[in-house]
Amino acid sequence: MREFDYRRADDVPGAVALLDADPDARYLGGGTNLVDLMKTGVERPGRLVDVRRLPLDRIEPADDGGLRIGATVTNSDLAAHPEVRRRYPALTEAVLAGASGQLRNMATVGGNLLQRTRCGYFADVTKPCNKRLPGSGCPAVEGEHRHHAVLGASEHCVAVHPSDMGVALAAFDAVVSYRTADGPGELPLADFYLPVGDTPHRETALPRGALITGVTLPPVPSAARSRYRKVRERASYAFAIGSVAAALDVGDGVVREARIALGAVASRPWRAHAAERVLDGAPATADRFAAAADAELAAARPLPGNAYKVTLMRNLVVAVLSELAEEAAR
Ligand SMILES: Cc1cc2nc3c(=O)[nH]c(=O)nc-3n(C[C@H](O)[C@H](O)[C@H](O)COP(=O)(O)OP(=O)(O)OC[C@H]3O[C@@H](n4cnc5c(N)ncnc54)[C@H](O)[C@@H]3O)c2cc1C
Numbered sequence: 400m401r402e403f404d405y406r407r408a409d410d411v412p413g414a415v416a417l418l419d420a421d422p423d424a425r426y427l428g429g430g431t432n433l434v435d436l437m438k439t440g441v442e443r444p445g446r447l448v449d450v451r452r453l454p455l456d457r458i459e460p461a462d463d464g465g466l467r468i469g470a471t472v473t474n475s476d477l478a479a480h481p482e483v484r485r486r487y488p489a490l491t492e493a494v495l496a497g498a499s500g501q502l503r504n505m506a507t508v509g510g511n512l513l514q515r516t517r518c519g520y521f522a523d524v525t526k527p528c529n530k531r532l533p534g535s536g537c538p539a540v541e542g543e544h545r546h547h548a549v550l551g552a553s554e555h556c557v558a559v560h561p562s563d564m565g566v567a568l569a570a571f572d573a574v575v576s577y578r579t580a581d582g583p584g585e586l587p588l589a590d591f592y593l594p595v596g597d598t599p600h601r602e603t604a605l606p607r608g609a610l611i612t613g614v615t616l617p618p619v620p621s622a623a624r625s626r627y628r629k630v631r632e633r634a635s636y637a638f639a640i641g642s643v644a645a646a647l648d649v650g651d652g653v654v655r656e657a658r659i660a661l662g663a664v665a666s667r668p669w670r671a672h673a674a675e676r677v678l679d680g681a682p683a684t685a686d687r688f689a690a691a692a693d694a695e696l697a698a699a700r701p702l703p704g705n706a707y708k709v710t711l712m713r714n715l716v717v718a719v720l721s722e723l724a725e726e727a728a729r
């Protein structure tokens with residue numbers, strides 16, 4: 400492991416200035432991903448700027464009636480917050496489905512959004528990987544890709560984004576706030592992650608040196624009836640092989656609003672707009688839910704080893720929407 404300098408930032412401008420002055424520096428949140436990657440040599444920063452003492456650890460009402468979540472709020476505090484539980488239950492469920500209690504006590508909202516893929520080739524510095532070493536190739540396409548992407552991938556990279564939290568945030572149209580030396584900025588989550596294309600090493604639209612300061616959830620009345628369902632290879636402490644965050648507003652048996660996002664199927668949390676369009680004003684029936692899932696998954700391009708994901712995601716979407724519709728009918 401390379402020797403590195405450690406600084407604890409006391410205020411936001413100070414943290415940003417430290418990163419601005421040193422292209423070799425990285426922000427340190429809970430360190431649950433970055434430090435692991437440093438141990439294996441995937442990340443080799445010369446300086447860590449610890450952001451955990453910054454005054455970004457609050458969850459507060461936003462001016463528009465939504466909720467503003469500070470970037471250093473821990474995953475545990477986010478999941479437990481009464482307003483998150485009441486108004487955006489799928490977000491609480493998503494966060495609690497991730498990692499372990501100890502990790503959630505350390506991990507932060509900003510760090511969760513920027514955690515790196517769990518592709519085994521990416522984590523192994525002896526292997527080629529376009530994401531880690533641009534132009535070196537993608538061995539996953541011909542090799543081990545059981546857990547990899549079926550939507551939005553390219554021949555240059557088929558990795559998935561591992562965040563559970565991000566899937567719920569995508570369903571609720573969250574907006575990421577950040578600060579650079581030039582001032583504050585915002586990115587809707589829909590634009591936060593870049594398409595893979597031939598530049599898989601460029602993962603987000605954040606400007607260089609940007610400090611994530613928070614995430615804002617808009618007021619979404621339908622989110623009060625929402626759910627996150629995650630499929631994984633063991634019951635806990637495992638990344639998703641597929642997941643769904645969904646919210647459903649049903650009146651007189653007809654869908655008034657559906658919000659659906661899929662996890663572990665693409666390089667970013669995947670908002671299922673095609674499925675939502677099929678459901679708009681449609682009867683809230685299992686047949687329609689299946690048609691909606693099919694509309695979204697028509698764009699799937701599975702590899703030989705992960706075609707199972709298409710069936711899995713179809714079943715997952717139908718199951719989650721059916722449960723929400725049943726709840727609405729009670
Ligand atoms: C064994 C294990 C199992 C896990 N299982 C799951 C799971 O099932 N689901 C899931 O979603 N996650 C899972 N995780 C991932 C875990 O949730 C992430 O490691 C965590 O959310 C990252 O947060 P952190 O604050 O520790 O980030 P760090 O490791 O500190 O940082 C991660 C990245 O974000 C950057 N960063 C951190 N904060 C900021 C900021 N404010 N502004 C700009 N950049 C910033 C860092 O520079 C770094 O590049 C697991 C992790 C482990 C180790």
Ligand code: SF4
Nearest residue numbers: 518520528537556557
């Ligand atoms: S899928 Fe992406 S992260 Fe994995 S080896 Fe290929 S380029 Fe690297």
